[in-house]
Amino acid sequence: MTDIADVLLVHGGTPLEGEIRVRGAKNLVPKAMVAALLGSAPSRLRNVPDIRDVRVVRGLLQLHGVTVSAGEEPGELVLDPTRVESANVADIDAHAGSSRIPILFCGPLLHRLGHAFIPGLGGCDIGGRPIDFHFDVLRKFGATIEKRDDGQYLEAPRGLRGCRIRLPYPSVGSTEQVLLTAVLAEGVTELTNAAVEPEIEDLICVLQKMGAIISVDTDRTIRITGVETLGGYTHRALPDRLEAASWASAALATEGNIYVRGAQQRSMMTFLNTFRKVGGAFEIDDAGIRFWHPGGPLNAIALETDVHPGFQTDWQQPLVVALTQASGLSIVHETVYESRLGFTSALNQMGAHIQLYRECLGGSACRFGQRNFLHSAVVSGPTKLQGADLVIPDLRGGFSYLIAALAAQGTSRVHGIDLINRGYENFMAKLESLGAHVELPGQDGEADEAAADGDAASVAVA
Known part of the structure; x- marks a missing residue:
């Protein structure tokens, strides 16, 4: 039976x-919290969003004896x-399935305790995100890994030592694993084909504040010289560029006008270029970015993640909704997660015209080519969307x-x-502040009746 509190009428x-x-960015804040495990003194992390991933990591840290408390602001x-x-x-296992963050506890716990236990992992079902990358990395540092029924048990009988690692793909999670493990490992670690996302750079800033020695070259090579001890940090997390882009796409799709306070141009430059090509308008000031639909038809585009x-894969799904309202044929080639376009079937039920293909329809071939994955899409628009029953498949979808x-x-x-x-803090309250007409079923005993009657009256959501 569906939990009525987990349903929203729109x-x-x-x-x-x-x-x-x-x-603060969902893809930085939980990792910066894990980094605090490496320190010999307290850390202060600011601009922390109230999202589930933060609560999961907070709980895991507290299980391991870390005191987590509210700061002054x-x-x-x-x-x-x-x-x-x-x-x-058993306590750790209670968190299994709720987040993929626990895998990043491995390096810090091996340094602090000499062992670590990692339960089964959850996260969004958007394609293969194998943890083998993580375990291969940890073995190179000297960890031993024993597979058990309830998860993975790790030890470092001879300590952890720096090494040379080349990632087969610039995986964000694997890069984070290397950083969190190498900073206290003996010797120098050289990581090639590393991820260099803004959230990775911000994590490096956190570690450097703690006393780490890390250099980043222009060819995706990161070098970490291990140190004996790390201290605490004081850091304000960079804003969440992925959430900001989601609200920008919402403004475009609904012909609206949304000012996203906290959004920053530097980390969103690629998105902003694409947003403008589609026909969206934006205005940047010191405090944020205003996104709006300027009127007239939107433009079809060719897009590769x-x-x-x-162009970040997390930007793709929200923007595809806006592309259903663009004039002509848009081509979307997803090169990061092979199953991320599966969400489009529900859009077609709402009236969109989206066809998926196994071929690489972008300007270059990708690792999913010839592997039977529906990872390219052609979006024909504009189409009128109609309300429907929708079951959320993953965070961005x-x-x-x-x-x-x-x-x-x-x-x-x-x-x-x-x-x-x-990944979206207080999204219900944000919808209300933007004038969205949404309600929870059964609220005041009226919502179900309103839905049946097609009544579009707004009900305030706290």
């Missing part, structure tokens, strides 16, 4: 207008790792369904909205 057809704020955490200890396997500095429901005529019932809480 009455579409109203432009989103107003202001929202984005705080809103969104500030103080993390004290001076009493790190082993955690109960790629690792940074390319879920927000994309929300955008589609807001842009559609009629009422949509969106199931699984709790998944959006993984």
Whole structure:
């Protein structure tokens, strides 16, 4: 039976207008929290969003003896790792399936305790994200890994030593694993074909503040000279560029106007170029970026996702919703996750015309070519979207369904909205502030009746 609290009724057809704020990046903050484990003194992390991934990592840190408390300002955490200890396997396992972050505890726990236990991992189902990369990396540092029924048990009987590592693909998670392990490993670690996303750079800034020695070359090579001890840090997390782009796509798809306070130009330059090519307008000031639909038809485009500095895969799904309203044929080639275009089937049920292909339809071949994955799409528009029953498949796909429901005529019932809480802070309150007509079923005993009648009256969401 569906949890009624995990369903949202969305009455579409109203432009989103107003202001929202984005705080620290989901792809940085939990990792910076893990980095605090490496220190011999407390750390202060600011601009922390209230999202599920943060709560999961907070719980895991506390299980290992780290004291986590609120700081002096809103969104500030103080993390004290001076009493790190082993955690109960059953307690750790209680977090299994809720996040993929636990894998990044391996290096820090091996340094602090000499062993680590990692339960089964969750995360979004958007294609293969094998943890073999992580374990291969840890073995090169000298870790031994024993597979058990309830997870993986790791030890470092001779300590961890620097090494040379070349990633087969510039994986963000594997790069983070190397950084968090190498900073206290004996000797020098050289990582080639590394990820260089802004969140990686910000994590490097955190580690450098703690006393790490890390250099980044222009050819995706990162060199880490291990040190004996690290201290704490004080750091303000960079804003979430992925959430900012999601709201920008929502403004475009609903013909709205949204000011995203906290959004920064530097980390969004590739997205901003594409947003302008599609026909969206934006204005940048010191505090954020305003995104709006300037009127008139949107433009079809050809788009390929790629690792940074390319067009981020997390930007793709929300923008595809806007492309259903563009005139002509848009081509989208997904090169990062082989199954990320699966969310388009629901858009077609709403009236979109999207055809998926196994061939690489972008300007260059990718690693999914000839492997039978539907990783390219042709979007024909503009099409009128109609309300529908939607089941959220993953974080970005879920927000994309929300955008589609807001842009559609009629009422949509969106199931699984709790998944959006993984990466979007207070998204319900933000929708309300933008004038979205949304409600929870059964609220005041009226929502189900309103949905049946097609009533688009707005119900305030706290």
